[in-house]
Amino acid sequence: MSVIYLMLPFALLLGLGFTVAFVWMTAHGQYDDLETPAYRLLLNDEPVDGPARKGRDA
Amino acid sequence: MTSETATGPVETYRYDDAIAKKFLLATVFWGLIAMLVGVTIASQLGNWRLNFGIPWLTFGRLRPLHTNAAIFAFAGNAIFAGIYYSTQRLLKARMFSDALSAFHFWGWQAIIVIGAITLCMGFTVGKEYAELEWPLDIAITVVWTAFAVNFFGTLIRRRERHLYVAIWFYIATIITVAILHVVNSVSIPVSLWKSYPVYAGVQDALIQWWYGHNAVAFVLTTPFLGLMYYFLPKAANRPVYSYRLSIIHFWSLVFIYIWAGPHHLLYTALPEWAQTLGMIFSVMLLAPSWGGMINGLLTLRGAWDRVRTDPILKFLVAGVTFYGMATFEGPLLSIKSVNLLGHYTDWIISHVHGGALGWNGFITFGMIYWLAPRLWKTELYSVRLATAHFWAGFLGIVLYMSSMYVSGITQGLMWRAIDPTTGRLAYPDFIETVVRIVPLYWVRATGGVLFLSGVTMMIVNLWLTIARAPKEVKEEVYAAPSLRPLTPEALIVADRRPHRMLEGLPMVFTVLSAIAVLVGSLIEIVPSFLAHDYVEANPIRASGDRAIKPYTALELQGRDIYVREGCYTCHSQMVRPTEAETLRYGTYSRAEESIYDRPFQWGSKRTGPDLARVGGKYPDLWHFRHMLDPRAVVPGSIMPPYPWLVRDELDLSLSERKLRIMRTLGVPYSAEEVAAAEPSARQQAREVAARLEVEGAPQGLQDKEIVALIAYLQRLGRDLRQGVAR
Numbered sequence: 040m041s042v043i044y045l046m047l048p049f050a051l052l053l054g055l056g057f058t059v060a061f062v063w064m065t066a067h068g069q070y071d072d073l074e075t076p077a078y079r080l081l082l083n084d085e086p087v088d089g090p091a092r093k094g095r096d097a
Numbered sequence: 098m099t100s101e102t103a104t105g106p107v108e109t110y111r112y113d114d115a116i117a118k119k120f121l122l123a124t125v126f127w128g129l130i131a132m133l134v135g136v137t138i139a140s141q142l143g144n145w146r147l148n149f150g151i152p153w154l155t156f157g158r159l160r161p162l163h164t165n166a167a168i169f170a171f172a173g174n175a176i177f178a179g180i181y182y183s184t185q186r187l188l189k190a191r192m193f194s195d196a197l198s199a200f201h202f203w204g205w206q207a208i209i210v211i212g213a214i215t216l217c218m219g220f221t222v223g224k225e226y227a228e229l230e231w232p233l234d235i236a237i238t239v240v241w242t243a244f245a246v247n248f249f250g251t252l253i254r255r256r257e258r259h260l261y262v263a264i265w266f267y268i269a270t271i272i273t274v275a276i277l278h279v280v281n282s283v284s285i286p287v288s289l290w291k292s293y294p295v296y297a298g299v300q301d302a303l304i305q306w307w308y309g310h311n312a313v314a315f316v317l318t319t320p321f322l323g324l325m326y327y328f329l330p331k332a333a334n335r336p337v338y339s340y341r342l343s344i345i346h347f348w349s350l351v352f353i354y355i356w357a358g359p360h361h362l363l364y365t366a367l368p369e370w371a372q373t374l375g376m377i378f379s380v381m382l383l384a385p386s387w388g389g390m391i392n393g394l395l396t397l398r399g400a401w402d403r404v405r406t407d408p409i410l411k412f413l414v415a416g417v418t419f420y421g422m423a424t425f426e427g428p429l430l431s432i433k434s435v436n437l438l439g440h441y442t443d444w445i446i447s448h449v450h451g452g453a454l455g456w457n458g459f460i461t462f463g464m465i466y467w468l469a470p471r472l473w474k475t476e477l478y479s480v481r482l483a484t485a486h487f488w489a490g491f492l493g494i495v496l497y498m499s500s501m502y503v504s505g506i507t508q509g510l511m512w513r514a515i516d517p518t519t520g521r522l523a524y525p526d527f528i529e530t531v532v533r534i535v536p537l538y539w540v541r542a543t544g545g546v547l548f549l550s551g552v553t554m555m556i557v558n559l560w561l562t563i564a565r566a567p568k569e570v571k572e573e574v575y576a577a578p579s580l581r582p583l584t585p586e587a588l589i590v591a592d593r594r595p596h597r598m599l600e601g602l603p604m605v606f607t608v609l610s611a612i613a614v615l616v617g618s619l620i621e622i623v624p625s626f627l628a629h630d631y632v633e634a635n636p637i638r639a640s641g642d643r644a645i646k647p648y649t650a651l652e653l654q655g656r657d658i659y660v661r662e663g664c665y666t667c668h669s670q671m672v673r674p675t676e677a678e679t680l681r682y683g684t685y686s687r688a689e690e691s692i693y694d695r696p697f698q699w700g701s702k703r704t705g706p707d708l709a710r711v712g713g714k715y716p717d718l719w720h721f722r723h724m725l726d727p728r729a730v731v732p733g734s735i736m737p738p739y740p741w742l743v744r745d746e747l748d749l750s751l752s753e754r755k756l757r758i759m760r761t762l763g764v765p766y767s768a769e770e771v772a773a774a775e776p777s778a779r780q781q782a783r784e785v786a787a788r789l790e791v792e793g794a795p796q797g798l799q800d801k802e803i804v805a806l807i808a809y810l811q812r813l814g815r816d817l818r819q820g821v822a823r
Binding site: 074077078087088 | 189261335336339
């Protein structure tokens with residue numbers, strides 16, 4: 040199982056890269072727009088070709 | 098907000114709801130089938146007569162049908178229904194291609210139908226949740242690719258720049274499942290419905306459980322989390338509690354899940370370090386999973402009163418809670434000492450059904466009750482009936498899980514109990530530990546019937562709902578500005594935040610998750626290419642030859658019968674290194690013992706005893722009588738009878754081909770052995786039949802399947818026993 044000495048550092052390095060990328064992305068500009076997407080989900084498209092359907096959020 | 102940066106003209110579009118309807122109906126249909134088969138096999142464990150002595154109705158063949166139907170037909174179609182509905186709305190675009198959608202739907206249903214038939218016929222690879230034979234594996238790859246193209250095409254044509262977190266979960270699902278399926282299914286065909294995996298023994302085990310665990314992760318977890326992040330806020334009409342948490346949830350899950358597979362192989366012949374790695378990552382999984390659960394539950398803040406009256410919210414909330422339970426129990430069971438008790442017992446069965454019935458089932462039902470009235474543009478026929486469904490289902494799960502906990506822990510403790518005064522096993526006869534839990538099998542079956550009755554209520558409710566829906570519904574037209582031109586430069590100018598950039602570039606994200614998956618895979622798969630590590634461990638006898646010999650042509654045929662009949666659904670072939678197990682079964686199993694095993698048959702459940710060392714334990718005649726009628730030699734046994742093995746002709750026409758394929762895969766058969774495969778198998782069959790006859794069995798068994806199976810069983814575990822000199 041000697042190949043583990045080659046694999047582990049390699050994998051850990053890549054894993055570390057991911058963590059850094061993730062932390063970096065979270066740390067950059069996440070605070071101001073982390074609310075909107077959650078609310079936008081709740082908005083319903085209104086059909087443009089007729090009366091909006093009543094009381095149904097689809 | 099993002100629409101401010103959109104530059105294109107306003108476009109109109111329609112949603113394809115017909116495809117979501119189709120998948121929804123398929124979900125209900127296959128759910129019914131999967132659960133009917135589930136109740137059937139649950140009852141077979143209570144009463145062996147329900148196997149009826151008919152090959153395609155026996156437990157070993159129906160159990161793979163049940164698991165595959167539950168995972169790929171019921172949960173699979175549910176995922177597709179939810180994805181096709183929500184993706185179009187989240188992206189403000191119709192699916193990329195109606196033709197691909199239709200191909201996906203009909204292709205998937207065809208695979209399920211052919212899969213069900215072939216599994217009943219005994220055409221199986223013999224690896225759990227990957228049982229379908231190679232033609233179907235190819236079909237799955239094609240249909241899945243069509244789905245991926247359809248999905249990513251929609252992504253590119255979208256009119257909403259921001260990718261809501263649910264979409265990310267879908268992306269991870271599509272990519273990871275494709276990789277897992279392809280890597281695990283690599284095999285060499287022997288005939289149209291028989292193939293041998295390229296991996297053998299411990300390598301096969303590692304790949305299989307890397308796949309198996311991630312089938313749970315990326316078929317039963319990530320897509321359902323995507324559905325949760327869409328349908329739960331929609332149904333509650335509340336924004337998700339924390340969008341930030343959902344992003345963390347996503348990243349940490351994809352990052353950690355892929356490493357946890359070896360927890361299915363604790364205390365086996367898998368190298369220790371891989372076991373420890375799997376255990377550590379499994380325990381780590383608790384954090385993101387619970388983060389996700391809490392996020393889902395807190396979404397209902399301020400709406401809890403509605404859970405009392407709204408069956409949809411009941412289903413979704415209970416579903417998320419079951420997710421929390423299952424993801425607590427999973428890491429717990431991955432701790433080696435807990436695993437030692439729980440593994441191979443019904444505790445695991447309880448665990449998976451908490452996930453499958455509670456999490457996948459309830460999220461699906463909640464989604465269906467929410468979707469059906471919207472898709473068919475009407476009201477749900479009866480809210481009270483839906484509420485009754487919830488309680489029937491809930492009670493069913495409680496009965497199911499509690500009985501299987503008790504059964505699993507009881508049996509686990511009985512297996513390991515050692516009398517301190519004598520140092521012997523307290524329950525040396527395995528059958529004692531079986532009859533003790535049979536009553537619990539009936540409690541479990543009752544729970545299953547209750548759950549199924551809930552589904553029947555849903556079918557009635559849906560039927561009546563659809564019956565009163567307007568017959569003709571035209572597709573409504575919507576309008577949104579186009580995002581074109583969508584170039585990376587435009588995005589960077591529009592928004593400098595890197596995370597936004599990532600969302601705007603799905604392909605980048607795709608590549609990232611692909612790498613995440615590959616890294617995890619690499620470390621677990623590369624050892625598999627180190628076959629010589631194990632071959633070298635193959636002990637050398639005093640006479641100078643290797644201790645572990647390849648199977649003879651007849652034994653190989655017997656092994657294929659063992660795989661065909663699904664004996665692995667009840668029997669393990671892996672003695673763990675503990676005192677109780679070595680006392681009961683003999684020396685613990687070693688990796689090198691299965692170097693020629695394609696597929697590996699270590700198993701995951703001991704409804705019957707481990708068979709790794711059964712060779713030589715009984716005379717041939719014992720096996721003959723046992724296979725014909727297990728109760729003739731072991732009163733109280735719940736093993737099904739296999740009368741057709743004594744009836745059916747032994748077909749050795751493929752033996753030469755089988756040995757030739759094994760030889761190309763590295764099994765040390767000589768050219769002469771390959772050429773003489775059939776005659777030498779016939780010769781050995783005559784020897785076994787002659788021995789049987791001397792012991793008192795009927796004449797003329799040499800060309801019946803039973804002799805091959807007995808030859809295989811008598812071979813199990815013998816090689817290491819014969820005088821090894823290192």
